[in-house]
Amino acid sequence: MCYCEKSEKELFSDLKGGTVPDEALLRPCCWKKICQVRGKWFKEIGDLVWTMLCDKRVELIRQRQQPSGTA
Numbered sequence: 001m002c003y004c005e006k007s008e009k010e011l012f013s014d015l016k017g018g019t020v021p022d023e024a025l026l027r028p029c030c031w032k033k034i035c036q037v038r039g040k041w042f043k044e045i046g047d048l049v050w051t052m053l054c055d056k057r058v059e060l061i062r063q064r065q066q067p068s069g070t071a
Contacts, residue, residue, distance in 0.1 A: 004033040011037045019047045026058040026064070 003011075003024035014020045015038055034053075034054040038045050 001019060003027070004030040008037050008040070012041055012044070015041075015045050015053070016049065020052065020053055022056070022060055026060055031057070038063065 003021060004027070011020075015034065020034060024034065038050060063066060
């Protein structure tokens with residue numbers, strides 16, 4: 001099952017706790033739903049948690065784009 005197939009309630013809980021799986025941060029379908037859930041409950045998901053998830057997503061994308069054997 002793809003992470004984005006989870007219920008909005010489950011995604012909200014993960015977002016609030018900052019426990020979204022790395023793979024979900026990288027998959028476009030999951031990221032879209034994550035953003036939708038965050039928008040729906042904007043005030044309940046803290047800016048710090050959201051910023052940390054966004055920063056983590058950027059870092060994961062950069063790591064994937066690096067050629068093999070580079071750090």
